[in-house]
Amino acid sequence: MECAITCSEVVKHFGRTEALKGVTLTVPKGSVFGFLGPNGAGKSTLLKIMVGLVRPNAGRVSVMGGKPGSPAVQAAVGYLAEQFRFPAWMTGDELLSFHLRLAGLRPSAAERSRLLRLVGLDGAGGRRIGGYSKGMQQRLGIAQSLVGRPRIVFLDEPTSALDPLGRLDVRDLLLQLRTQGVTVFLNSHLLTEVERVCDSAAVVNRGVVVAQGALETLLQRPSAQLRVGWLTEDRLAALLKRVEDIAGNAPTHADGLITVATSQPGQIPALVQVAVELGVPVYEAGPVRQTLEEAFVKLIRERSP
Structure with a gap:
């Protein structure tokens, strides 16, 4: 560069x-x-x-x-x-x-x-x-x-x-x-x-640089989202348990959107595979992109000298 x-x-x-x-x-x-x-x-x-x-x-x-x-x-x-x-x-x-x-x-x-x-x-x-x-x-x-x-x-x-x-x-x-x-x-x-x-x-x-890099990198957050179809309570509970086992963190569910903090890169395909194995329709899956304001506030709070 x-x-x-x-x-x-x-x-x-x-x-x-x-x-x-x-x-x-x-x-x-x-x-x-x-x-x-x-x-x-x-x-x-x-x-x-x-x-x-x-x-x-x-x-x-x-x-x-x-x-x-x-x-x-x-x-x-x-x-x-x-x-x-x-x-x-x-x-x-x-x-x-x-x-x-x-x-x-x-x-x-x-x-x-x-x-x-x-x-x-x-x-x-x-x-x-x-x-x-x-x-x-x-x-x-x-x-x-x-x-x-x-x-x-x-x-x-x-x-x-x-x-x-x-x-x-x-x-x-x-x-x-x-x-x-x-x-x-x-x-x-x-x-x-x-x-x-x-x-x-x-x-x-x-007076200290707490983060720098490509904007896309600064905005990345180690989280994933799955947009799924309607589920029975039992199937939803089973899916949330499997998602937590893979990601290592407890997911949230609201309005058909499951969000979970991932512990390692590349976990999204595994999350989708689990949903498919349980017969859950997945309409969308991908990483969470935070706004610059969210990233800025997080960096200032977590990395300030």
């Missing part, structure tokens, strides 16, 4: 407060990566280290193969901070022209229009930012982060001020960036949005 970001044992202190306590993680190149955690967990601190705004006290960080803050890395990075404020007297076009010049690029009308169109602000470039709604300013911030066609984009709570349609637009944009090979590092507390767009994620709490 080729990595866009690698962090090894990153530590950061602010006075006596230890914001990061040896963070280690990897972000696959070309992925949309979600960085999740409760408030005060250290998410924004690590993001600022990655973009070169804050220096760690210890550990190593590599972004696109280089040192954060170096000219080569800065040229490849786009960044939207969680809290930002643009000059109210500027127009959207003027702000993008300013950032294009900062990037050493010609502030052409075509490029400004392309950026505004990407974030759904077509026709708003001539208006002063002071007249923009909060959602429009958020969209403009995302457009600013895409100046120079960066190879990696860091977004800190990019949809916090957007309505549901705006969040859908941003989701589509992130998926579009992924198809272009752009790596997106997404810091967000909106777990449903992360679940819909991210390939992989890490969960941090109290």
Whole structure:
């Protein structure tokens, strides 16, 4: 796996407060990566280290193969901070022209229009930012982060001020960036949005990464479900007993759905076979997929330092 970001044992202190306590993680190149955690967990601190705004006290960080803050890395990075404020007297076009010049690029009308169109602000470039709604300013911030066609984009709570349609637009944009090979590092507390767009994620709490990996892996739960037909009480009792013998855990039954925590991978075929042997009609069988919110809460409660 080729990595866009690698962090090894990153530590950061602010006075006596230890914001990061040896963070280690990897972000696959070309992925949309979600960085999740409760408030005060250290998410924004690590993001600022990655973009070169804050220096760690210890550990190593590599972004696109280089040192954060170096000219080569800065040229490849786009960044939207969680809290930002643009000059109210500027127009959207003027702000993008300013950032294009900062990037050493010609502030052409075509490029400004392309950026505004990407974030759904077509026709708003001539208006002063002071007249923009909060959602429009958020969209403009995302457009600013895409100046120079960066190879990696860091977004800190990019949809916090957007309505549901705006969040859908941003989701589509992130998926579009992924198809272009752009790596997106997404810091967000909106777990449903992360679940819909991210390939992989890490969960941090109290300055420590408690879990990371492909999103599908994080959402897997060692449980199985069987949807069965109507059963007599005797046959249901026999099935539940056999299921418990195989899985090693007591199953539950409600509305024709049997759920059991499995103790080993690959137990679902054995559960189906038992049902068939007992003459039980099985309409559906498969692993249980939990939501990201359920997985997040479980990880924070069970693995927190």
